[in-house]
Amino acid sequence: MRSSQYLLSTLKEDPSDAELISHKLMLRAGMIRKVASGLYTWLPTGLRVLRKVENIVREEMNKAGSVEMLMPSVQPSDLWEESGRWDQFGPELLRFVDRHQRDFCLGPTHEEIITSVIRDELSSYKQLPANFYQIQTKFRDEVRPRFGVMRSREFIMKDAYSFHIDDESLEQTYQKMHQAYCNVFDRIGLDYRPVLADTGAIGGSNSHEFHVLAESGEDAIAFSTESDYAANIEKAECLAPEGEAPAPTQDIEKVATPNCRSVKEAAESMGIETRDVLKTLFVEGASEEQPVVALCLRGDHELNEIKASKHELIADPLVLVSDETVKATAGCAPGSCGPQDLKIPVIADRDAAVMSDFACGANEDGYHLKGVNWKRDAEYTDVFDLRNIVAGDKSPDGKGVLEIKRGIEVGHIFQLGDKYSKSMNCTVLDQNGKAKPLSMGCYGIGVSRIVAAAIEQNHDENGIIWPESIAPFKVAIIPMNMHKSENVQQVAEALYQRLESLGIETLFLDQKESPGVMFANTELVGIPHRLVVSDRGLKNDTIEYKNRDNSDKADLEVAKVVDYIQSKINNN
């Protein structure tokens, strides 16, 4: 591509409204432009990268035996009513009426459509397993779109759906798709981790997220130092400490802790560590009979709302009760609560249950108790895993301890089971001639988000450093003073034509621009291989080569440049 016939559209300055580095660089490198909140135009450079990601995803899906189809983005409400999601889905689902006043939505996901297709097309277990995908523009009406294409409203997703006669078959395809996802991220060249995940609103039993590791990631992920265990901290289990709570050594004592509103303030006031304080929280119960439940955690631990909400006595999703309800239940403000003498269920975190001689609120404003011990002074109804994992915790698989890193979620796979096939009556005849609801898996990759995630992981102060697999161009040719030197022009032109004829995507900077601007642009856009053609070099029959990550720089003989580039590209 000649820059004179292209739209490079780079920006010198950081755009003021972009926080994230990938958002800034995508604007500066001329990859995207904002049309409205959460809506972007992909300029030519951005689209080239997007299509490369898309192609890698497509090839790996095909290899995994998933078959491509394409469903409409506009979906009729009746299918969503069958699944029950028309009412369940929040305002992220953009709903509208057509000219005949019929209800439709813009698809954020396609479980309903594919289930309706499959129930019409498949009738026998002999046609299973089946696995289909599409790569398509989706829409989620995010309340606060931000970070450019990382959290936009319109985005491109690969979504796949598999259908099975039983869960064993689902498990096999799930593993195949897990591997295909690893292949995608390996081929792109990203540092990523598949992690155990919560299934959330989509439902189902087993689920993995794929995270690109980056400091700016919105998710925290826990990894074992000694095994391949990895999980979103939403999901990561905290093992029960070994042994029981030590026997009491102290008597209970009531101390004044005036104006202490937090565990930290109370601990300081009492001259002890936060880990020696038991904190008590009140949340809504799952039943009308037990509308309030107390949760007890070690003072230095954080409540994990997703894990806690899985307890049968606790409402899902978890909701903290109002201060008025706390007062009515415990007789004091939230800062002074404790488990003693409560008339409601008390659920202790596994680590809280092995504390002894601890401090906790006295259920009287401005007072705490010290030297408290379970059984002797207070009772819990149940022990449960309620807290977020922290770095240094033991890995749930028993191997090593956990580290925590930030990740950007770029893929998510689910074993849905019969959630959709049951409500939408998607059955086939099984081996015994009986109608059986299918077991389903679903598998998403955020194609446009991968582009941003790759930048978060691969950049320096001068711009993007693309993995070669998804670079918009492989090679940039910079001719120095081409408009004055016929020699430079001829050599650069010949080199460009030769590289293009070999199918090596090359950006030829053929416009009248200063070398400084051309260097800055090729670094900003992140083109892996740069060739500078100059009179000074040609005097020695050389062209200057440099690669974007600064790992290689050389003056190459003109006749050997193309071979050198080819060997570089093939090695990557």
Place this chain on the structure above:
Amino acid sequence: MRSSQYLLSTLKEDPSDAELISHKLMLRAGMIRKVASGLYTWLPTGLRVLRKVENIVREEMNKAGSVEMLMPSVQPSDLWEESGRWDQFGPELLRFVDRHQRDFCLGPTHEEIITSVIRDELSSYKQLPANFYQIQTKFRDEVRPRFGVMRSREFIMKDAYSFHIDDESLEQTYQKMHQAYCNVFDRIGLDYRPVLADTGAIGGSNSHEFHVLAESGEDAIAFSTESDYAANIEKAECLAPEGEAPAPTQDIEKVATPNCRSVKEAAESMGIETRDVLKTLFVEGASEEQPVVALCLRGDHELNEIKASKHELIADPLVLVSDETVKATAGCAPGSCGPQDLKIPVIADRDAAVMSDFACGANEDGYHLKGVNWKRDAEYTDVFDLRNIVAGDKSPDGKGVLEIKRGIEVGHIFQLGDKYSKSMNCTVLDQNGKAKPLSMGCYGIGVSRIVAAAIEQNHDENGIIWPESIAPFKVAIIPMNMHKSENVQQVAEALYQRLESLGIETLFLDQKESPGVMFANTELVGIPHRLVVSDRGLKNDTIEYKNRDNSDKADLEVAKVVDYIQSKINNN
């Protein structure tokens, strides 16, 4: 692809709700399924064809120097308000509000977005000409979607937009795009015609449509028998007849024509030909001063509303007035009107103006006049081209006469001029440093519609006969009784693997099905080359070859099959 891992989903019976042959065949061949009115899922076979069309379009656009980008499908109202189209566009524009009650639409076309991108990115005439395209899902809320993907609400379009400092540059790019369109349809292998077209609501000066010729086409196209002149009959000019109206030979005479409501009935009643009757129609005028205008045409000619509306005295779009207004203007019902003594402008069609001794309504219910002559008995204000061309008319370029055929519009290119750039203030600095609104072209191809149009032109009683360029698979392998014969299975399997390894897309019918079903399916789906592996053939070391259009059938030596297929494919 093995059929066991695919979704062939063919139907034996014609679906009851499909009128058009392409719609029937796309349903029967498992290419599409309806999700809701005008909304379709592209099943794997349909998508394979769609992607092939898309790739040919993409390659030809790239060759023509158009650069791909991707704009959002959801568009904010403010840009449409700038262009004035938010109010102008009818209910085909699907409008909705997002969760923050802001107005958006689903894009049926992208002039507004591209113009806003370009006004921000380009600043100098030196950056011109520029030419961008996208291949994208569009939405038009058709009042009555029908004919499957031929007139669906969600569809895939390639839309391109070019920007120029002046109309000469626009004309050059327009010609280049015209050629690129011809290349696309040539490569696909369609019988098509580029025809002069009306610019319609999009506006601008020059315009061509590209029509695939098919009897089911919605448009009528006029062609010269002796030149390459071709135009949509909406647009095709009717030359003025040579010479003037002959001198009168008859006296005017009033005759009773009771109960005659049409020209045909009146002519029969008077015992003359319809071509000797002048018909008079009343339409709304362009100004308040002249709210009604009379149009006169030869009785056997049809009014062309689009051409007529271009007359300065006639409202655009053309509107026939009510019977009450006719009565108030002419003193009678529409069936008895004539031009005599009207107090409003009378515009005569070119052919009507050279009539003499003609019949026409007497402006009195139930009466006509005979022997009427212009000037002596009635006056016209102006002569204008008001009628549809008919077969046998002279070609407007003076070469030969016109034939009329039916066509399916699959492409449309426009010279828009400054319609959008002026209203949206899209300017660059010209050679003199002055801000100048850009001259714009726009260029559309209906990617999904091409799939249906190709079928309209290429089918027989057994199904689709794909042009090889867009066939979903090149080769079908039918193994006879594979589940009983190990030999058949081994030979078929080896053949399949060899063809796939050569990149020849092959459908291997590896499911337990009767030969009749397999033959019917491959014919229905339209796979160009069919190979039948049977014990009977293998006894003679042969495999049976047949191509879909029945032009070739042969028993091939097993060892020579692959070469034969390769030579067949390369020759196409």
